[in-house]
Amino acid sequence: MSSTGYVALALGGWLMGTALGAQTCGQEWLVRYLAARDTRLEDRLARQQERLDSAMEASGGTFAPRAGVVIPVVFHVVWRTPEENLSDEVILALLEAMNRDFAGQNEDLWRVPEVFRSRIASGGIQFCLAGQDPSGNPSIGIIRVRTDWKEVGLSEALYHTQAGGSDARDPERYLNIWIADTGEFICGFGTYPGLVPVERQGIVVDPDCLRPAGQSGKVRHRTLVHEAGHYLGLRHVWEDNEDCTTDDGVADTPLQQHPYYGCPTHPQSSCGSDDMFMNFMDYVDDSCMVMFSRGQMERMCMSVELFRPRLGTGVEVCLAPSGQWQKRRPFEVFPNPAKGWIVLSFEDRSVVAGVLQLFDASGRCVWRRKGAWGGALRIDLPELSPGVYVITWNETARLLVVAGD
Numbered sequence: 001m002s003s004t005g006y007v008a009l010a011l012g013g014w015l016m017g018t019a020l021g022a023q024t025c026g027q028e029w030l031v032r033y034l035a036a037r038d039t040r041l042e043d044r045l046a047r048q049q050e051r052l053d054s055a056m057e058a059s060g061g062t063f064a065p066r067a068g069v070v071i072p073v074v075f076h077v078v079w080r081t082p083e084e085n086l087s088d089e090v091i092l093a094l095l096e097a098m099n100r101d102f103a104g105q106n107e108d109l110w111r112v113p114e115v116f117r118s119r120i121a122s123g124g125i126q127f128c129l130a131g132q133d134p135s136g137n138p139s140i141g142i143i144r145v146r147t148d149w150k151e152v153g154l155s156e157a158l159y160h161t162q163a164g165g166s167d168a169r170d171p172e173r174y175l176n177i178w179i180a181d182t183g184e185f186i187c188g189f190g191t192y193p194g195l196v197p198v199e200r201q202g203i204v205v206d207p208d209c210l211r212p213a214g215q216s217g218k219v220r221h222r223t224l225v226h227e228a229g230h231y232l233g234l235r236h237v238w239e240d241n242e243d244c245t246t247d248d249g250v251a252d253t254p255l256q257q258h259p260y261y262g263c264p265t266h267p268q269s270s271c272g273s274d275d276m277f278m279n280f281m282d283y284v285d286d287s288c289m290v291m292f293s294r295g296q297m298e299r300m301c302m303s304v305e306l307f308r309p310r311l312g313t314g315v316e317v318c319l320a321p322s323g324q325w326q327k328r329r330p331f332e333v334f335p336n337p338a339k340g341w342i343v344l345s346f347e348d349r350s351v352v353a354g355v356l357q358l359f360d361a362s363g364r365c366v367w368r369r370k371g372a373w374g375g376a377l378r379i380d381l382p383e384l385s386p387g388v389y390v391i392t393w394n395e396t397a398r399l400l401v402v403a404g405d
């Protein structure tokens with residue numbers, strides 16, 4: 001099958017029915033595209049949503065997710081032009097911002113009107129970078145592939161290293177995120193559990209929708225957050241139907257008739273109630289979507305339990321961009337970013353023997369020391385080029401960013 005044959009042809013018809021001024025979420029398009037080729041797909045998705053609904057109902061609102069689901073992520077940067085090849089620093093910033101949003105710790109929560117404040121989700125799911133490659137060597141979970149395909153993000157080739165894309169890492173245990181050109185109309189898509197074959201499960205995002213823009217210089221990470229919501233089983237808050245009879249299956253998001261664009265002011269009403277348009281699962285601007293509801297977070301956690309039970313079970317080596325939410329913290333590194341020297345602070349005050357190693361982004365060991373430590377240890381770093389490194393202490397690992405001048 002040719003690369004463009006996979007999906008690009010289906011775009012035209014879908015766009016005609018959509019009021020699009022800019023790039024947006026491709027979820028509806030993907031479902032329609034796939035459903036036209038697989039007559040049983042819609043039935044299957046409906047059954048899955050029913051399973052999720054009845055599991056939520058059975059829990060009676062008391063569902064307690066596994067304490068802290070931390071999902072290991074592998075980023076595949078499949079780039080054609082240099083601007084598409086987002087740097088390690090940008091990707092780390094994206095992941096940190098995503099974690100703040102999922103933890104309800106984003107600084108723009110002031111946009112949530114009083115009436116919805118008590119519904120803000122405050123934790124349940126977090127993300128970290130895969131800390132090992134498939135052979136067990138240290139890695140930072142970012143794979144880079146140069147491709148010749150234009151709009152590779154909409155192509156079959158994306159999922160095959162041999163065809164100029166990048167093979168998924170075990171999708172039952174990792175969330176695969178492909179950063180790849182998806183053309184001028186789509187910002188990305190996240191696949192509901194069961195929507196696509198296992199090797200295509202994950203998230204695809206156009207780098208144009210993530211790159212820092214404007215004066216702030218901050219990364220724009222909300223496409224990732226929105227698509228992660230789909231990947232974890234969430235539907236749009238208006239649920240793709242404008243007659244007020246369909247619901248997103250979440251009790252604490254009000255019934256809504258249509259999506260919102262831009263940055264509306266509260267209140268906006270439809271279907272007889274005020275709309276939660278500042279929700280991550282609406283279509284407003286990045287800077288104006290700021291919350292998941294508690295019900296949505298419960299649904300995402302339940303969807304992991306039901307459909308992706310091996311995700312986030314904690315057996316993978318995981319690198320946290322910021323360590324605050326991690327349960328097990330045998331050591332911390334500071335300052336981070338660092339230059340010239342670092343201090344390792346060990347949780348265990350008693351002295352423990354082991355090996356400290358430092359690996360560069362390609363997995364090459366650049367520094368190694370054997371010894372016994374407890375408390376704190378200052379290390380003078382060797383001459384290192386700026387970038388992202390992994391520092392390991394026996395079985396655990398941390399990310400270290402080495403700053404430039």
Ligand SMILES: [Zn+2]
Binds near residue numbers: 028
């Ligand atoms: Zn969407």
